[in-house]
Amino acid sequence: MLEERVKRELQQSGWQNAEAVILDPELEVWVFVDSPHVPQVIADGDEQLYSQKLTHAEKSRLNKPARPKELMEALLREKRIPRSSSLYLKLAQKVSLSNCSDPAFLKLRQILQEWFPPR
Numbered sequence: 001m002l003e004e005r006v007k008r009e010l011q012q013s014g015w016q017n018a019e020a021v022i023l024d025p026e027l028e029v030w031v032f033v034d035s036p037h038v039p040q041v042i043a044d045g046d047e048q049l050y051s052q053k054l055t056h057a058e059k060s061r062l063n064k065p066a067r068p069k070e071l072m073e074a075l076l077r078e079k080r081i082p083r084s085s086s087l088y089l090k091l092a093q094k095v096s097l098s099n100c101s102d103p104a105f106l107k108l109r110q111i112l113q114e115w116f117p118p119r
Contacts, residue, residue, distance in 0.1 A: 029065070041090045
């Protein structure tokens with residue numbers, strides 16, 4: 001597996017506490033969870049538009065958008081919301097990560113929780 005090979009090569013290079021995670025398709029997949037906050041943030045509260053775009057999007061194996069970044073950008077563009085780091089901050093503050101079912105994202109979350117436990 002590619003993740004294991006990258007992890008092994010990192011460790012052989014001196015990175016003893018290294019991990020490797022391959023996000024497939026993209027990090028934005030965590031945004032598309034069942035949460036009332038998502039359409040508020042990325043569709044300016046337009047739940048009908050959000051639902052329509054999500055329904056017509058090509059789905060991945062986890063019934064998530066196959067191209068989440070592009071779907072998110074299309075929603076933002078249609079609602080004239082600029083893409084910015086503050087947008088991701090709003091999502092992170094409001095949208096629970098516990099409903100995400102993407103295995104790679106769950107692995108990343110677990111690694112970060114182990115490396116940076118709550119105080």
